[in-house]
Amino acid sequence: KELFDASISVVTPNKRANAGPAGRYSALKAAAREKDVVYGYETTVGAGLPVIGTLHDLVACGDTISRIEAVLSGTVSYIFNQLGGGKSFSALVLEAKARGYTEPDPRDDLGAIDIARKTLILSREAGFAIDLDDILIQPILPESLTKAPTVESFLSRLPEADASIDILVKAAASRGKVLRYVATILPDSASLSLMEYGPESPFYNLSDTDNLVMFSTVRYSANPLVVRGPGAGAAVTAGGVFADILKTAQSYL
Numbered sequence: 001k002e003l004f005d006a007s008i009s010v011v012t013p014n015k016r017a018n019a020g021p022a023g024r025y026s027a028l029k030a031a032a033r034e035k036d037v038v039y040g041y042e043t044t045v046g047a048g049l050p051v052i053g054t055l056h057d058l059v060a061c062g063d064t065i066s067r068i069e070a071v072l073s074g075t076v077s078y079i080f081n082q083l084g085g086g087k088s089f090s091a092l093v094l095e096a097k098a099r100g101y102t103e104p105d106p107r108d109d110l111g112a113i114d115i116a117r118k119t120l121i122l123s124r125e126a127g128f129a130i131d132l133d134d135i136l137i138q139p140i141l142p143e144s145l146t147k148a149p150t151v152e153s154f155l156s157r158l159p160e161a162d163a164s165i166d167i168l169v170k171a172a173a174s175r176g177k178v179l180r181y182v183a184t185i186l187p188d189s190a191s192l193s194l195m196e197y198g199p200e201s202p203f204y205n206l207s208d209t210d211n212l213v214m215f216s217t218v219r220y221s222a223n224p225l226v227v228r229g230p231g232a233g234a235a236v237t238a239g240g241v242f243a244d245i246l247k248t249a250q251s252y253l
Helices: 022-035 051-059 075-083 089-100 113-125 150-175 234-251
Strands: 065-071 179-187 189-196 210-217 225-230
Touching: 051 065, 051 113, 051 210, 051 225, 065 113, 075 089, 075 179, 075 210, 113 179, 113 189, 113 210, 150 179
Parallel strands: none
Antiparallel strands: 065 179, 065 210, 179 189, 210 225
16 A cells, blocks of 8 residues: 555556455545556466456446356366376375476465465455455365465375275266356355356366466356466466566557
8 A cells, every 4th residue: 555655557467455344445446546556466366367357348348246146266177177087185295286287385285375366356356345254165176185284295295185085086977067166256256166068068178287267247148258278387477577567658648
């Protein structure tokens, strides 16, 4: 806020400001408007994908958001997109870590708090009044694993989760469906949960680190608006930040 008060524009991929207390979020937005500076945070959700911008445009044009469903973690998406292909859950976590998709501590991805922050940002940008504690979270892993004292001990114990995850994956497959970890946002609630999707759903054919955000609105009711693409990786995130920087520079011309 001090930067805005000094008439300095800000571009950031950091989620904590917009996913903090509601009062702080409102104060930041108000300060940026008052000083007529740019607050660019497109990459807080969806890496380089135009998720925030699309949502802003929908709201600005008078559309009403009724529901948002989204896969918001490139890391978690990568893992669940590969399940059922012969590799265990724990092996896929290690593979994602080796590829640079996870945080240094994979629990930051698998613990769902990062996804919850993104969910909160989308909720607020849609005009819904919720806080982080209001989001109902179905954990991917039991607390006994996520509370391991070190990263190394967590990774060494991760195979303990393989059997339970495999049961869920096989159960979904028996119904011709796949398993995805999805944020569901409504005007009065938000949740994170494991969901099953069949071939008729856009979530069914996700691949690699894909994120997918599906906006159901008054205008996009029968056929929701979908934004999909890579949701992890330095190149796409840097590209999104650079795009925000260019927009900021253009605003001064």
